[in-house]
Amino acid sequence: MKIQSPDNNSPKKELPTALAELHVLIKDDLEKTNQIIIEQLNAQVELIPQLGSHLINSGGKRLRPALTLLTAKMFGYSGTQHALLAAVVEFIHTATLLHDDVVDGSLTRRGSETANSVWGSKAPVLVGDFLFSRSFQMLVEHGDLQVLQIIADACAVISEGEVLQLVVTNDLATDETKYMQVVSSKTATLFAAATQLGALLCNRSEEEIAKVSNYGLLLGQAYQVVDDALDYSATQETLGKTIGDDFQEGKITLPVIHAYAEGSEEEREFWRLCLEDTNHPEEGLKKAIQIIKDRGSLDYAMKTARNLVEQAKAQLASFPQSTERDTMLKLADFAVDRSY
């Protein structure tokens, strides 16, 4: 994560190339995935492909489907089903984003207006439902009950995590354990499912599937922790979405949990006022960012993320060296060393 402005001279500046390298390595597979996405977005009611492609083509990182493709490639997959499963993973991700943005009332994502900002909140709820349903249609077509189970389980865990996040919003009693529970379920579960699917396609052993699944889970956790830190540190232009959204919505994320625990009584009063009473004083966000910086809370969050990423990388240690494995390792570093 780049805490400073985008023109800083940090040695991490070259790191987004991990993403570029990834996209070169699985270029053909990603193209097939995109083709399936376009085909499957098709529906009689035009608003569905319109709204769906607005988000899907908005320059997302395609991290989750890339994980399915990359894992399959690492294990030498030579079949034709990987792009279909990757497309499903992206559909599920997109459906959750559509519903998330409605629930959060978010106006910007990936530097563009959110679907709810363009079409209002009704259509994204229903198009999200369509994407969930279409995903299961695609999986039925694929015909593997184990794959269906992974995705159905992931969807249940994700929605449960989203509800949990809602429940702990505005509640400063939320501790790090509860926070990590939210992060694991709402974000990391789909990362884990994505890698699992890649391994499953190649009929790998349970032990190997568990390893790549753990890699995905830990990577996803790190990714979300960094996301939450960026909400207090990035610039809007770089991040592509509004800074301080979590603060405005009263979401209790790791930087806040740390700053609140370490804070003076006056600071704790400030956090209660802003996050529990949602009574935002003028320049509240500016002050929140300052406190979080002063209390070392961003450093703490980043250390937590880095630790998770190291654990993620360790899961891959027993696999033979390969370009794919190297890319998965670099991807893990990117999850922490990114500015968007």
Place this chain on the structure above:
Amino acid sequence: MKIQSPDNNSPKKELPTALAELHVLIKDDLEKTNQIIIEQLNAQVELIPQLGSHLINSGGKRLRPALTLLTAKMFGYSGTQHALLAAVVEFIHTATLLHDDVVDGSLTRRGSETANSVWGSKAPVLVGDFLFSRSFQMLVEHGDLQVLQIIADACAVISEGEVLQLVVTNDLATDETKYMQVVSSKTATLFAAATQLGALLCNRSEEEIAKVSNYGLLLGQAYQVVDDALDYSATQETLGKTIGDDFQEGKITLPVIHAYAEGSEEEREFWRLCLEDTNHPEEGLKKAIQIIKDRGSLDYAMKTARNLVEQAKAQLASFPQSTERDTMLKLADFAVDRSY
């Protein structure tokens, strides 16, 4: 449908007993279904069973799961999987209601506050997602890909229908064909899926499955047409939800399509003002109800529904007489002759 007040002396007065008879006939199966619903609503995050059971236990008619149970019983099913599939059908229905009520901003359903009225609109979106996901988990556990396909297809068609309904809202150019397309997809599809599942469990022939599926589809169409008529004719107390919701939301339903087509230029101007410009004059609903009555538009809608119901009943003609078949025929009559 009882257009007059509940104390009228219409000979149709005894008809809601069809529902009571149905519930007696499949009492044990419905109890098993309810037990599975309670078990499967369980989740670590308490808000999920709380919110889910608020709607599920609010005295719905359980029509859709009853159709699965009744069809299975008619075909002599002796296994244990019917209640599970019926529970899935009720979960899917509940999920769509939760999302519908958010999308429509409805405040009352089944005589109680809607979930969004109690918890705000965020939680019902996410709990709806949970119910969809849990349904697919249950179906994976059941393990029949054909059943999975029926539900996945139904969910896709339902959400597509909901989007279509959104698109044609406030558009008086919507004709009866387009209206029936909305009705078929958003409502009748799940009725058809419910009966199909019952027949599938009993390994019936394709022809037999098609017949009960058509029965479900036509019954569901009639049911929705009556629902839309009740919105201009029932009393709120009897209906259990706000009267005139469709009118307020600018939904173009059959009574309106008929009244608009048959209306004077002054009346058409009134409909445009209310439904397209959503500029509601005082006593607008009262005037709308009067015009719809004067133009015979309720009669037209009811005749359409009655026609659909007769077609539905005809689908069952080739099956041998049985208590279950008789109940399905009565249920079809109830769909039209109800006041709620």
